[in-house]
Amino acid sequence: MKFSTEPDLDELMALISKLPGLGPKSARRIALYLLKNRDNVMQPLSKSLAKVHSKIIRCAICGNIKSNEANCDLAKCFYSSKSYEQICVVENIADMWAMESTNVFKGHYHILGGTLSALNGSNPEDLLIHSLINRIKKNNVKEVILATSATIEGQTTAHYINDSIKDLGIKVTKLAHGLPVGGEIEYLDDGTLFSAFKYRNSLLSE
Numbered sequence: 001m002k003f004s005t006e007p008d009l010d011e012l013m014a015l016i017s018k019l020p021g022l023g024p025k026s027a028r029r030i031a032l033y034l035l036k037n038r039d040n041v042m043q044p045l046s047k048s049l050a051k052v053h054s055k056i057i058r059c060a061i062c063g064n065i066k067s068n069e070a071n072c073d074l075a076k077c078f079y080s081s082k083s084y085e086q087i088c089v090v091e092n093i094a095d096m097w098a099m100e101s102t103n104v105f106k107g108h109y110h111i112l113g114g115t116l117s118a119l120n121g122s123n124p125e126d127l128l129i130h131s132l133i134n135r136i137k138k139n140n141v142k143e144v145i146l147a148t149s150a151t152i153e154g155q156t157t158a159h160y161i162n163d164s165i166k167d168l169g170i171k172v173t174k175l176a177h178g179l180p181v182g183g184e185i186e187y188l189d190d191g192t193l194f195s196a197f198k199y200r201n202s203l204l205s206e
């Protein structure tokens with residue numbers, strides 16, 4: 001959808017409309033708002049975008065976001081001198097934040113960066129599954145908690161990971177109780193998520 005006669009502004013609106021939850025109309029509204037507030041919003045925003053773009057990256061080990069100048073915030077992600085017993089595997093960072101807000105699990109997370117999907121082309125190499133196996137071995141992990149969504153992709157991913165790690169002889173559990181079918185972790189309320197975590201069950205029983 002074209003609104004203006006300025007190609008630069010059209011480009012900005014086209015980019016904004018690609019953001020999650022936004023379409024051409026909201027993109028137009030946002031672009032006009034930015035133009036109107038060029039000094040107090042647009043300029044600091046563009047500086048912040050440039051800064052985050054150059055400084056913030058995804059940790060290749062645990063999948064969390066981190067500053068490229070520092071070690072990962074989940075530094076225990078790999079090089080910890082102390083071993084840890086549990087590791088909770090989630091699809092994305094928003095899922096980890098949702099889990100953390102319930103306080104049900106204070107241990108270490110592993111963020112896959114997506115799910116396996118025949119439709120959108122994600123395959124095991126795109127996710128941090130190899131790195132997960134390394135972390136499990138390196139840190140003597142005793143239990144892997146698969147906190148993927150109750151969607152087909154989430155469950156396919158959980159089964160794939162379970163198959164990949166079953167020979168390691170560790171306990172593998174997944175979220176169960178309270179997790180609605182089709183429910184995405186990020187959008188669950190704290191109570192549902194808390195209960196799904198608490199009553200997770202072992203995949204070995206399947």
Ligand SMILES: [Zn+2]
Binds near residue numbers: 061064075
């Ligand atoms: Zn890390």
